[in-house]
Amino acid sequence: MKKLGLNTLSKATKVLAMTTLAAGISLANAADTIKVGVLHSLSGTMAISETTLKDTVLMMVEEQNKKGGLLGKQLEAVVVDPASNWPLFAEKTRELLEKDKVDVIFGCWTSVSRKSVLPVVEELNGLLFYPVQYEGEESSKNVFYTGAAPNQQAIPAVDYLMNDVGVKRWVLAGTDYVYPRTTNKILESYLKSKGVAAKDIMINYTPFGHSDWQTIVSDIKKFGSAGTKTAVVSTINGDANVPFYKELANQGVSAEDIPVVAFSVGEEELSGFDTKPLVGHLAAWNYFMSADGKENDAFIKQWHTFTKDDKRVTNDPMEATYIGFNMWTKAVEKAGTADVSKVQDAMIGISVPNLTGGMAVMNKNHHLSKPVLIGEIQEDGQFDIVWQTDGVVPGDAWTDYLPESKNLISDWTAPINCGNYNTATKTCGGAVAAE
Amino acid sequence: MFTLFRRVFFAVLLLSASHNLLANNADTQPSLTELSQQLISANYKEKAALADQIALIEDDQTIVILQALLDSRLYYVKSNGQLLLVDSSGEPDSAQDAFTLQAVTGLGKRDIKKIGVNNSLRVALRSLISRAQISSKHKSQRMAAAQNLLKSSDDIDRAFIDQALQRETDNSVAEVLHLVRALMQLKADQTEERIEGLTALDGALYPEVRAGLSEFIRSFSDEEKLSRKNEYQLAQTTLTDIEKLVSINGYIENLYFGLALGAVLLLAAIGLAITFGVMGVINMAHGEMIMLGAYTTYVVQLLMPEHIGLSLVVAVPAAFLVSGLVGVLIERGVIRHLYGRPLETLLATFGISLILQQAVRSIFSPLNREVATPEWMAGTFMINPALELTWNRLYIIIFSLMVLALLALVLKRTLFGLQMRAVTMNRPMASSMGIKTGWVDALTFGLGSGIAGIAGVALSQLTNVGPNLGQAYIIDSFMVVVFGGVGNLWGTLVGAMTLGVANKIFEPLAGAVLAKIMVLVFIILFIQKRPRGLFALKGRAVDNG
Numbered sequence: 001m002k003k004l005g006l007n008t009l010s011k012a013t014k015v016l017a018m019t020t021l022a023a024g025i026s027l028a029n030a031a032d033t034i035k036v037g038v039l040h041s042l043s044g045t046m047a048i049s050e051t052t053l054k055d056t057v058l059m060m061v062e063e064q065n066k067k068g069g070l071l072g073k074q075l076e077a078v079v080v081d082p083a084s085n086w087p088l089f090a091e092k093t094r095e096l097l098e099k100d101k102v103d104v105i106f107g108c109w110t111s112v113s114r115k116s117v118l119p120v121v122e123e124l125n126g127l128l129f130y131p132v133q134y135e136g137e138e139s140s141k142n143v144f145y146t147g148a149a150p151n152q153q154a155i156p157a158v159d160y161l162m163n164d165v166g167v168k169r170w171v172l173a174g175t176d177y178v179y180p181r182t183t184n185k186i187l188e189s190y191l192k193s194k195g196v197a198a199k200d201i202m203i204n205y206t207p208f209g210h211s212d213w214q215t216i217v218s219d220i221k222k223f224g225s226a227g228t229k230t231a232v233v234s235t236i237n238g239d240a241n242v243p244f245y246k247e248l249a250n251q252g253v254s255a256e257d258i259p260v261v262a263f264s265v266g267e268e269e270l271s272g273f274d275t276k277p278l279v280g281h282l283a284a285w286n287y288f289m290s291a292d293g294k295e296n297d298a299f300i301k302q303w304h305t306f307t308k309d310d311k312r313v314t315n316d317p318m319e320a321t322y323i324g325f326n327m328w329t330k331a332v333e334k335a336g337t338a339d340v341s342k343v344q345d346a347m348i349g350i351s352v353p354n355l356t357g358g359m360a361v362m363n364k365n366h367h368l369s370k371p372v373l374i375g376e377i378q379e380d381g382q383f384d385i386v387w388q389t390d391g392v393v394p395g396d397a398w399t400d401y402l403p404e405s406k407n408l409i410s411d412w413t414a415p416i417n418c419g420n421y422n423t424a425t426k427t428c429g430g431a432v433a434a435e
Numbered sequence: 436m437f438t439l440f441r442r443v444f445f446a447v448l449l450l451s452a453s454h455n456l457l458a459n460n461a462d463t464q465p466s467l468t469e470l471s472q473q474l475i476s477a478n479y480k481e482k483a484a485l486a487d488q489i490a491l492i493e494d495d496q497t498i499v500i501l502q503a504l505l506d507s508r509l510y511y512v513k514s515n516g517q518l519l520l521v522d523s524s525g526e527p528d529s530a531q532d533a534f535t536l537q538a539v540t541g542l543g544k545r546d547i548k549k550i551g552v553n554n555s556l557r558v559a560l561r562s563l564i565s566r567a568q569i570s571s572k573h574k575s576q577r578m579a580a581a582q583n584l585l586k587s588s589d590d591i592d593r594a595f596i597d598q599a600l601q602r603e604t605d606n607s608v609a610e611v612l613h614l615v616r617a618l619m620q621l622k623a624d625q626t627e628e629r630i631e632g633l634t635a636l637d638g639a640l641y642p643e644v645r646a647g648l649s650e651f652i653r654s655f656s657d658e659e660k661l662s663r664k665n666e667y668q669l670a671q672t673t674l675t676d677i678e679k680l681v682s683i684n685g686y687i688e689n690l691y692f693g694l695a696l697g698a699v700l701l702l703a704a705i706g707l708a709i710t711f712g713v714m715g716v717i718n719m720a721h722g723e724m725i726m727l728g729a730y731t732t733y734v735v736q737l738l739m740p741e742h743i744g745l746s747l748v749v750a751v752p753a754a755f756l757v758s759g760l761v762g763v764l765i766e767r768g769v770i771r772h773l774y775g776r777p778l779e780t781l782l783a784t785f786g787i788s789l790i791l792q793q794a795v796r797s798i799f800s801p802l803n804r805e806v807a808t809p810e811w812m813a814g815t816f817m818i819n820p821a822l823e824l825t826w827n828r829l830y831i832i833i834f835s836l837m838v839l840a841l842l843a844l845v846l847k848r849t850l851f852g853l854q855m856r857a858v859t860m861n862r863p864m865a866s867s868m869g870i871k872t873g874w875v876d877a878l879t880f881g882l883g884s885g886i887a888g889i890a891g892v893a894l895s896q897l898t899n900v901g902p903n904l905g906q907a908y909i910i911d912s913f914m915v916v917v918f919g920g921v922g923n924l925w926g927t928l929v930g931a932m933t934l935g936v937a938n939k940i941f942e943p944l945a946g947a948v949l950a951k952i953m954v955l956v957f958i959i960l961f962i963q964k965r966p967r968g969l970f971a972l973k974g975r976a977v978d979n980g
Contacts, residue, residue: 043793045903047801165555176948206947209907211898212699214692214828215942222685227646242803242899250825252815256558274807279507280554376553379507380525386479386553 033076034069034338036061037096039107039117039128044084048238049317050109052268053131054079056318057106059306060325070332078102082113089113090120097124103338104129104328106321111135111179118143127340129328131320133263133285135182139397139410139419142340144347145367146324146360147317148286149395150186154233156372157261157284158187160387161231162194165259168228169200171220173236176205180235183263187233190401200228210240213247221251224258232260241265245278255280261374267313270381278377286370287319288383291356299355313381319355326352327362348413358392365410367395467492468534471500471518474550475511482552483559490563498567500533505560509533510547519547562587569599574608581611585643588618614639618647626666633669640680640821648674684822689939695828697935698835699897701928702890703908704915705839708927709883710762712916713859714876716770717781720788721912722905724884727761728754728891729900730795733804744809747892754888761791762884766877788909792902803901812896831893838889843924845882855879859922918958920968930969934958 038057040050061077069075078100082089089108096102097120104127108114111134121128121142133148161167172187174180184203191201202223204216224230236244241262248260261282267289270278289300299322304310327350332338335346351361354370361369369392375383398408398420407424411417418428470489474482486504489497503509503520510519510530518533519542527542552560565580565587581599584591596616603609613635620632636644652670660667703725710718731754736746765787773780812830815823846852857865858875866872891904898904911934919930934954941950965971 043796047796048803048901051801204946207951209903210947211907212692212696212938214695214825215689215939216947218685218688218692219943221642222681225642225645227649239803239899239901239903243897246808246897247825250813250815250827252823256554256561259554268802271802271805274805277813280557379523384551384553 033074034071034332035100035102036075036077037100037102037105037107038077038079039082039089039092039096039105040109041084042081046084046109049268052315053106053109053317053321055307056321057325059302060322062306063302064329070329071336071338086112086116090116093117093120093126094124097121097126103127103340106131106324108132112177125340127343129321129324131317131324133316135179136397136399137182137405139365141344141412141419143366144324144327144362145395146320148370149367149397150183150399151396152286152370152372152393153263153284154183154187155190156389156393157263157282157374158190158233160374161259161261164387165231166229167231168196169223169226169230170196170202171223171230171232172201172203173216173232173234174205175208175210175235175237175240177208177237180205180237183235186399186401193401206236206240208237208240211243213244217247217251217253220258221253230258232258234260234262235264236262237264238269241269242273245273245281249277255376266315267382268315270377271313273381275377275381276379279379281377282374283377283383284372284374285316286372287316287355288373288375288385289314290375290382290385291373293355293357295353295357296355322355323352323360323368344412361392363394364413365395365397366412367397369394467494467496467500471533472516474504474509475516479553479556483556486556486560486563490567496534498564501560501564503533504550504552505557505564507549507552509550511550512542513546513548521547525549562590566591566595570602574605577603577605577608578611581608581615584615585611585618585641588615588647591615591619593619614641614644618644621647621651626663629666630669633666633673637673638677638680640677640684640819642820645674645677645681648677681821684819688822689943690936691824691828693936693939694832694932695935696938697932698828698832699894700911700915700935701931702831702835702838702893704912704927704931705842706883706887706890707912707916708924709886710880711913712922712927713855714879714883716880717777717784719781719785719909720765720791721887722907722909723788723791724758724762724887724905725891725894725908726795726902726905727758727791728888729806729895729904730799730804731757731888732892732895733806733900736807743807744811747809750892751889754892755885758888758891759881759885763877763881766880770880771873771876788905792905796902801902803899806895806900808896827896831897834893838886839924839928842886846924851878914958917962918968920970923970926968926970
């Protein structure tokens with residue numbers, strides 16, 4: 001009980017501290033501030049993941065203000081709650097851009113929320129930083145994608161399993177919505193291009209929040225007993241992972257027999273797990289909390305101080321937010337103004353340190369060049385990095401492994417200035433192509 | 436090619452080791468201490484090679500070190516490289532010197548670092564350890580070792596298995612060892628040997644056997660299929676026979692999955708069978724009663740972290756009390772005023788469900804909470820190598836039936852049960868007989884909610900404990916109660932089991948998403964035909980319910 005009390009208390013102080021802080025800022029600099037919009041769900045199903053990112057942006061804003069702000073002005077965070085409701089994301093974006101007149105927005109988690117915001121930021125010429133790994137096949141002038149594109153997460157993970165673990169048979173398991181469907185389509189065609197036969201690929205979709213995994217795990221077990229090394233590539237989303245991994249453990253499927261590599265399971269998700277039975281299963285990200293490095297240590301320390309809780313974990317979308325924020329401040333300084341169009345141009349080529357060492361660079365297609373890491377789950381809920389790419393991997397907006405996007409590239413610099421430029425026909429398909 | 440290389444490499448290692456032992460020339464051979472020390476700075480590939488060498492050293496500590504490495508309990512002191520054994524908690528207080536086993540004190544968490552292992556290293560270690568443990572005194576260790584050898588039959592030499600077989604006294608372990616031997620025979624050069632191996636594999640259900648056989652069949656070239664026709668056909672029939680057996684076991688397994696899902700539905704729905712079925716209250720907050728039960732389990736585990744096994748036993752009555760009490764409060768505070776107004780009740784209880792969810796979010800955080808699974812609920816009960824029943828589902832099936840039986844007993848054999856039935860059948864009459872109908876209502880609602888709480892304890896072992904837990908089960912619960920027949924416990928039981936099994940029959944055919952939809956469509960059609968569900972109540976209660 002004592003624990004509960006302390007938690008609530010610390011939360012209350014945090015809220016108090018935040019409101020006083022916000023009040024102080026708006027009093028002192030109400031007239032002349034640069035406004036930073038924060039568009040993350042604070043209630044509803046996505047609150048689990050997105051609240052952390054809101055806190056990350058607030059932490060970065062606070063730190064920037066301590067350093068004296070930006071262009072001599074203080075930063076002011078405007079937090080709204082789209083409540084895990086996709087149409088509300090669009091409304092809140094309009095509110096941020098028209099009413100609050102924010103200069104930049106950090107926000108969204110699910111692909112469907114981003115798709116709902118997209119027409120609004122394009123219409124009102126806003127600036128959105130999107131910090132989560134996603135399925136690609138999109139590039140907007142008004143969006144900077146700081147999370148991983150499929151070639152920065154899914155493809156390297158499959159390469160690792162194929163070359164280093166010797167996997168020959170593949171289960172592609174995912175939740176039934178756009179990100180897993182597109183990712184699996186890309187992976188399937190990639191695997192086939194590498195000579196994997198159709199009978200060695202099993203694809204399975206489950207509803208959101210699926211909790212009865214008995215049959216599927218048993219199917220995976222049978223599929224995996226054909227004598228060749230089998231692995232599961234999981235795009236199973238959020239909540240459904242706990243019962244999935246529990247069932248794996250209960251039916252005795254260990255990581256040594258059939259490893260599961262997940263693209264949506266990070267440190268934060270693992271904090272709700274009993275991780276002992278999961279040891280050895282894998283995840284592919286651009287960042288792990290266990291990465292060695294001065295920047296990472298400093299970031300973790302800053303996060304613990306800000307949340308007043310030294311048990312809080314850090315994860316990949318937080319790093320993507322961190323990189324995005326730092327890039328934006330650098331671009332504003334370079335452009336000498338927070339004006340959206342000028343910042344957009346200044347963003348390209350900007351580089352800031354990754355938390356895992358090395359530099360992240362913003363490319364012409366509004367995607368980052370980042371390293372890719374593979375980690376094995378440890379008993380303490382952290383990842384042990386077992387593999388990483390030699391250098392950085394540039395994000396590819398349009399995958400080369402699907403026929404419809406093979407010839408497309410995105411380049412937001414003159415003379416192309418197009419989100420889906422067809423290199424074969426040398427034409428631009430319009431700002432946002434159909435999916 | 437690679438396995439061949441490994442085998443040769445291993446044979447050379449074995450030879451050199453035995454040579455050294457014979458010559459009693461241990462000085463030129465690096466000692467256990469030296470080799471183990473090298474683990475600290477080695478990468479994963481080097482560690483595997485080191486482990487191979489360590490395994491050859493005849494020392495009691497060898498297995499201890501390898502096992503500790505496998506279990507991630509082998510640490511070292513950062514400052515001086517001393518190797519430590521630490522217990523599974525990873526706390527430095529439990530540190531012992533890896534060689535002398537003396538306690539090492541005064542170390543902080545940051546002073547020591549674990550020697551990491553990855554999956555391929557774990558596989559290698561397990562195979563090394565099983566080779567040593569095949570001569571263990573304990574049957575269970577020998578069995579585990581034998582099953583492990585089945586997985587790595589490529590790397591072992593025949594003499595080793597033959598020796599182990601000679602020593603083996605237990606039939607079940609010997610059986611597995613025979614399979615290992617047979618799998619190795621498939622790779623032999625003489626036809627007789629291979630035929631002997633094939634015959635020995637007949638009817639073996641281990642997945643490794645199927646894997647070995649498929650690999651063997653694949654190894655035939657088109658000419659060989661003709662020139663070694665007998666052998667090829669024998670292999671094929673053996674494999675098809677095994678696969679037939681496996682698929683029969685698969686049907687039984689699927690039936691079990693269906694019953695297990697049915698048991699979960701039953702648990703979730705029993706409480707609603709009381710509040711909705713008996714009292715007629717459309718209780719949208721039913722799911723949140725389940726959630727409260729799950730959170731009670733979490734709190735109980737926080738209070739008694741040392742006794743995870745016992746905590747579940749304590750959590751059952753605790754969850755019943757917490758959810759039951761909240762149920763009584765809701766009935767007295769809100770629902771009492773809304774009897775006979777179903778739409779208002781629906782909206783009010785929906786509001787309550789949102790309030791409860793947000794309350795849990797504010798008190799415990801929006802993140803899922805971790806509820807540990809006790810040892811006795813983990814793992815499987817093996818009937819044969821192709822049919823393993825998971826313990827946790829088995830317990831939940833038994834538990835759900837116990838709860839149902841207990842509830843039936845309360846309704847049929849206690850004074851409270853009698854009063855409850857009296858009130859639901861004819862309220863004015865019951866009231867004029869001196870029954871305090873208001874209190875009976877409150878207690879009935881409390882009973883239904885309390886049982887939902889108990890369901891929460893069971894569900895905490897299967898799924899996420901988070902604010903949205905209840906939402907996932909509310910629809911299913913209503914479905915079961917409506918399908919089974921409102922106001923009838925047997926209907927709830929049969930309804931839950933039917934839906935569970937139906938879902939699991941559809942699932943392999945149509946996938947999880949479609950299976951769910953098909954079950955829903957089936958229920959809609961069924962309700963059209965029989966609006967009162969499977970077991971409709973007859974007589975007066977129908978009109979008053």
